[in-house]
Amino acid sequence: MVQRQAIVAVLLRADRFLAIRRGPAVPRPGYWQPLSGKIEPGETQREAVVREVREEVGLTVVPLAKVWESETDDGRFRLHWWTARAESGDVVPEPGEVGEARWVTPEEFLLLDPVFEGDREFFERILPGL
Template sequence: MEQRQAIVAVLRRGDRVLAIRRGPGVARPGYWQPLSGRLEPGETEEQAVVREVREEVGLTVVPLAKVWESETDDHRFRLHWWTARADTGEVVPAPDEVAETRWVTPQEFLVLDPVFDGDREFFERILPEL
């Protein structure tokens, strides 16, 4: 089965990152994670970061750098992790996709439950080096 491509948007404000709890309209609701979404045909990763963030929480962001790649635990998606700046603006969640949002420190993210193993690895191993 061919892997689909998806982005993960690590939105930063100061020492905090935006975490969302997956809403009722998506697979595996209830999990906490950074914003994510699949690439549309012909779209660059940067364009996908900007679009997904706008669709899911209404923020306009500036993609900064690709910082990691991983796969989902079911191997269906290759995830391209991007940092992005979201200095201003109000978080307005799309209710179907996003049940709740929080700006968290990496330590606070690691005590949220449940989270995906790949996300935990990012917050433990990759983010502290950035």
């Protein structure tokens, strides 16, 4: 099986980041997670971060740095984790992909249910060291 490439955008605003609940049109709806999406052919990771965020929640962001790499629990995707700044603008969720969106602290994220184990690992182990 060929692993697809995807980005995870950890969108920062003050001491919070944007968590979304997966919408009805995507696999495994209802899970809370940072924004994510597939990298299109010929697209850089940085371009994918900007495009996915704009498509899913209507924000214009500035990618900052790639901070981690992981795999999805089913092994189908290699995830490239990026921090990005969303200085202004209102979140306008794309209803098929995003059921709900909230600016949360990492501690609040860990209380959401359900979340993916890899996302939990990022907020418990990786983010505190950044």
